[in-house]
Amino acid sequence: MGGTSGWKRLCPVVGWSFRRLLRSMWTLFIAVPPAARGSAEDSTLHVPAGARPPRNGEIMPDTPAQVYAIQGRTERDYSDCQAALAHVPARMTTLSNVGGEDDLIARARDADALVVTFAPITRAVMSALEGLKTVVRTGVGYDVIDVPAATELGVIVVNIPDIWIREVANHALALLLAWNRKILTLDRQVHAGVWSGTVPGERTGALHGETVGIVGLGNIGSAFARRVAALETTVIACDPYVEPAHFAALGVERVSLEALAERSDYVSVHTLLNAETHHLIGEKFFRRMKPTAILINTARGPVVDEQALARALREKRLAGAALDVWEQEPVAADNPLLAMDNVIATPHAAYFSTAAVAQVPRRCGEEIARVLTGQRPLNVVNPEVYAPGAVRRAR
Known part of the structure; x- marks a missing residue:
């Protein structure tokens, strides 16, 4: 009797464990395609900081999440993204040559x-993709995403704001120095057999003691400010959304956009692109600038009105x-700015x-993993989706 009673008590436990085993085998070997399980090279479980694997007794969804990476101008290897999603589980697919909405x-x-x-991730795209829970931008700017529509639809928008702060700040500084020291002009002279050391008809600034104006004092603008300050310049900036204490901490004078245009020997643009900043640097701004001043833009193209810039030049x-x-x-190719000798051009490479x-x-995969496991991403562009009562698509 005792043995039989013990067996009866054990049966539910054994049966439950056996069902769990079968379910796990189904998820691993049948529900998840081979491509999602990965090769020997990417089979290591990677748990990003802030996210977690399933806890003991927790069942993750049987159907793997579908993650699509839309390739840009160059093909990117997303195997690290797949590895960061290994515990979700999720299937990673890359899309090349996407033709539109x-x-x-x-x-x-x-x-x-x-x-x-x-x-572009538009309202139409997000509305049609009814299961879409998050859109992750592979860098800082997110102007390709309709953020208000995403918020309304409950889609979490994520960016990686710290990914290339130093690179862009360095590129902006390199452009400033190239102009200040007339690097391109002197290079062309030497290649043409001219050994002069000066550029006739052009002013060459000393840089130290000159004024550098920064439009947008966020992460990149602040990094740029530190760099140019080290060159003994006077640094001024305009950013209505940054606290005065941050200006003071950087040793940067806070000024209006109009004053910045009038006082700067070099203007460097570091603001996000949105409805407020579209063509922020335009005809009125150029009319206030010094005739010896230089404009540098490593932010977003439409922040500057190119027609007005070409006319001013x-x-x-x-x-x-x-x-x-x-x-x-x-x-x-027919952009008039490309035909001007006094314009240095680089191909969105900062x-x-x-x-x-x-x-x-990897950073993108970690953020997606947080969303799909019910965690909050580190960098949410539209935090309104987490407000009490807000609509949010959930897995």
């Missing part, structure tokens, strides 16, 4: 998460410009370093 919707119909670099209302970002990208770019897939 309809193509993206058709190819990512079952998406739980999107990773995006340049592809032709009319010699400022001395030159150095642009890494453009209103249309890739920049059109962000790039081998070390920084290598971090992107």
Whole structure:
């Protein structure tokens, strides 16, 4: 009797454990396709800081989450993103040559998460992808995402604001120094057999004692301020959303946009692109600038009105410009700014370093893992989705 009673008491436990085992085998070997399980190279369980694997007794959804990474101008290896999602589980798919809204919707119909670099994520896209829970931008700016629509639909928008602060600040400084020291002009002279050491007709500033104006004193603008301050410049900045204490901590004078235009020998743009900053640097700004001043833009192309800039340069209302970002990208071959000798042009490359770019897939995967396991991402662009009573799509 005692043995039989003990067996009866044990049966539910054994049966429950056996069912758990079968369910785990189903998830691992049947429900999750081979591509999602990964190869021997990416099979290591990676648990990002702040996220967690299933706790004892917790069952994660049987159907793997569908994560789509939309490739940008260059093909990126997202195996580290897949590795960061190993415990969710999730299936990672990369999409190349996406043709627009309809193509993206058709190819990512079952998406739980999107990773995006340049592809526009519009209201129409997010509405059509009814299971979409998060959109992760592979860098700092998120102007390619309709954030108000995402908030309304309950989609969490995430960016990586600290990924290439130093790279962009360094690039902006390099452009400033290239202009200040006339590097490109002197290089062309030497290649042409001219050994002069000066640039006739052009002012060469001493830099120390000159004034550098910064539009936007966020992470990158602040890093740039530290760099130019070390060169014994006077640094002024305009940013209505930054507390005066931050200006003071950097040793930067807080000024209006108008005063910045009037006083600066160099203007460096470091603001986000939104409705407020679109063409912020335009005709009125250029009319206030010194005729010897230089404009540098490593933020977003449409922050600067390129037609107004080209006109100001032709009319010699400022001395030159150095642009890494453009209103249309890739920049059109017939853009008049490309025909001007006093414009330094780079192809939206300020962000790039081998070390920084290598971090992107893993960082994106970690943030997606947080969303899909019910955690809050580290960098939420639209925190309103976490407000009490807010709509939020949940797995």
